[in-house]
Amino acid sequence: MKTICFYFQVHQPYRLRRYRFFDIAENHDYFDDYLNKSIIRKVAEKCYLPTNKLLLDLINESDGKFRISYSISGTAIDQFEMYAPDVLESFKRLAETGCVEFLSETYSHSLSSLRSLPEFTRQIELHRKKIQQHFNQTPTVFRNTELIYSDNIGNDIANMGFKGMLSEGAKHILGWKSPNFVYNNAINPKLKLLLKNFTLSDDIAFRFSNQAWGEWPLTTEKFVHWLNSIDEGDEIVNLFMDYETFGEHQWEETGIFDFMRNLPKRVFSNSNFEFLTPSQAIEKHQPVAKMHVQYPISWADEERDLTAWLGNNLQDEAFNKLYSLLDKMNFVIDQNLLRDWKYLQTSDHFYYMCTKWFSDGDVHKYFNPYDSPYDAFINYMNVLSDFMMRVDKYLEEQKIDVRNYSSSEISQMIAYYQRKIDEFNSLLKSKNDVKPDLIRQNIPRKTKAKQRQEKYVE
C-alpha cells in the first residue's frame, strides 16, 4: 500500500510593536500584545478551532485510519497559552487519539540551524519539553524552520538522535528523481528524509481557490485521481502545508473544509493509499537513495532557497548582529532576557525585511505588518539595540558582584550568612510550636542595605 503523509505547520511569531529610538533604554516591552492577541484570536476562529474539530471528527469516523502530523512552534504554543487556551485544548484532544504525531522543531521557529549548533540544540530541547508537557509525546522526527535542510543540518539532527527529517522536494536538488520515495542523509544514512510533493501540496495550499487555474475547482475526485496517477513504483506522497491553509489562506467559502471532509473517504474507497504519520512512514518505507544537498534549501518561494530570510544587506546585518550575542547569552539565566532572546530569533522578523517583492511579493505582503522592508529593519534594529544593552548591563551587574569584594570581605560575608542560616534554622525548628501568624511577625524585616551595615558594624 502507498502512503499519504500529512504534515501541517502551525506557527505564529511574536510581532514587534512600533519601537522607536526614543524607547531604547527606556522601555523594554517589545511586543505588540494587542496585535498578537487579535491575530491569534482571528486565526483561531477561522482556522484552528474549526479545522481541529473537523480533523478530530475524521479520525474518529475512520476508526483511527486517518492520521496526520503537526509541527507547532514554541512561540505559537506560548501565544495559545496566553490568548487561546481553547485551541491548545483542541490540539490535546487530537493528541489523545493516538493518530496525531507532533514533530520537533526549534522553539522560536528560528534560523539557528544556519549559525550555531549549540543554540540550535538548545532550542530543539526547549521545544521537546514543551511538546511533552502539553501533548505527552516525545518527538522522533524533526522538521526545521520552513523546511530548511542541508547535508550538515541533517547530520546534526541525526546526531541528536532523530530518526527522520522533513524537507522540500526541490526540483534543483532532485533533478529527475521523484519526491515520492523515502531518501536518506548523505553524511549519516541513518537519518531518513521525507520530501514534500510540492505540486500536490501546493494544489491544496496555494491554488485551491485560484479561479484562473485551469484545474479549478479542485474536487476530492480529481485530487484522488491525481494521487492514483503517480508512478507505479512511487511509495509515498508527502502533503506538507501551513495549517492556516484551512480557513485563513483559503477561506471557508472556497469549499476547503468540504474538500478535506470528503478526502479520507474517497482515499479509502477509491485508491490504494493509507494515511501514516511521518514516524510510521519512515518505519514502513526503506530509503531508495542518498540525497545530496550541499547548500541549504527551504520550501519558500520559487527559488526554494534562503533568500526570503537572508541575503540582502538588511537581513544579513540583522542576522549577524543578533547572533553576535551567542557567546554572551551563554552566561544569561535571567528569564526575561531568555524569553526575548527566543522571540527575537523568530525567522519572521527577517522575512519582513525581504526586498524581493516581485514574484512572490503577494505572499510576502500578506504576512507583513510593515510598510516596507526598511521599516521592518529599522524597527527590529531598535529593539535589538535595546536588547543588546540589557544583556551587557546584566552581565556587567553579574561581574560587579564578584569583583567588588575582596577575599576578606567575602569570608566575612560567609560568616555573616552562616550565622543567619543558623538563626533561621532554629526558627524553623520552633515553627511547629508557634502559630504561623506569629512567625511572620517575629522575623525582622531588613533591607539589604541594613544587612550590609550590620556586617560592617560587626
Place this chain on the structure above:
Amino acid sequence: MRVLMFGWEFPPHITGGLGTACYGLVKGLAKNNVDVLFVVPKAYGDEDASAVKIVNASDIEVNLQSISIEEFWKKVSFLNIASNLIPYVSPEEFKEIESKNTLDKVDIRQTIFKTKYEFTGKYGHDLLEEVSRYALIAQEIACTNNFDVIHAHDWLTYPAGIAAKVASGKPLIIHVHATEFDRSGENINQSVFDIERQGMLAADKIITVSNYTQNIVVNRYGIDSSKVFTVHNAVDFDLENYEHKRWEKSVPEKVVTFLGRITFQKGPEYFVEAANIVLQRYKNVRFVMAGSGDMLNRMVDRVAKLGISDKFHFTGFLKGDDVDKMFMKSDVYVMPSVSEPFGISPLEAMRASVPVIISKQSGVSEVLKHAVKVDFWDIDAMADAIYGLLCYDGLSTMFRDLGKQEVLALKWEDAAKKINNIYHSVNN
C-alpha cells in the same frame, strides 16, 4: 505699511524650515508696526483653532477663507485657499502623490500666466497647475485688498506675486529661501528654474537668506546684484515654554544626531560615512538619523552594509515635541548639507545646548562663530570634529555655552527691521 504676503505653509503644519521662518518673520514685522495679510494655499485646513479665528470671506471668489490670528498679531490676517499645494515636493513627486488618489488626468500643460483660468470644478493634479491656480487667486486678492507692498516666499508663490503686482501695480519683493540649485544640484527642473527667474526679473527687490544664496541668484540666474539684499534668518525661541521641557538622556552612550529631510540637498550620506569612521575608533557613541525623504532607504541599506546598525538608528519623520526631545538627547548635532541657503536647525540645536558641526556650504555658517565648519564632502574632517566634541570635554563645554549665547542674540525683530527698510525703499 501694509504687506500682502504669499507663503505656502504655516505652523503647526510644516514640512520644512520655511513655515517656521515665515512665522518668525511675520511676528517680527508686527513688532515693527507692519500689517501683514498672509496668504497660504490650504493644505490641511486644521490650523490650531485656539490661536486663530476662521472667518468666511465672501468677497473673494472660489473657496477662500480669511483667518485672523488674534493673539500676537492682530494686524495679520490669514487667508486660506483650498488647494493641494504640497510644500517641499518636486513636481515629479507631486504628480506621483496625486495620481495615486485619482484616476482622471487633466492636461498638465497649463499656461502659468494665463489670464483666464477655466475651473473644471476639480482641483489640479499637477504642481505647476496648482501654482498657476494660486496665481489666479492671488490676482483676486490683490484686487480686493489694500496694501503697499507684495512679498512672496519661494518659487511656488512667485507667479502669485507677479499676478498680484500686475493686478495692483504695487511693488513686488521676492524672498529667496532656496533655489532650484539647492534642491536638485545640477540636474535642475527647467520649469521651476524658469518660474524662479521670472520672479526674480519681475521683482523690484530680492531678499536672500544668505550671501551664499545671493551669489547663486546673481551668478546662476543672472540677476543684477544691485537689487539683491541679504537678510539672514533669525530664530525666536519661546524660552518660557522651552525651559519646561526636559528630556533626560536615556541611552548611556553619547548621541550624534542628523535631523532633516533625508534628501540629496542635506548630504545624509556624508553623515553615514563619517559615523562609520568614528565608530571604528570610538565605541561609546550612537548615531541617529532623524527625518525622512527619498534617500532614507538607501541610507538604511548603506548602514546595514557597513554593519553599524546596532549603533546607528533611524527615527522617521519627527514632529512637534519630538524634535526638541531629539535635540535634548543629543551630544553633537551635524548638518552636512551639500547646499543649504540658510539652515535653521543648527540654531535649534544650539538653543538646546548642543554643539554643532555645519557644512561650509550653508548660509547659517555666515552668521555663526561658535560652530565647527567643515566642507560637506570632507568626511574625515567631519569625523575628526565629531570625535573631538565627543572626547574633549573642554571643547564641547565651550561650544555649548558660547553657542547658546550666540543663538539667543539672533532676533527676528532685527531681521524684520531690515526687511521693513527694504519695504520703505521700494515704496518711495
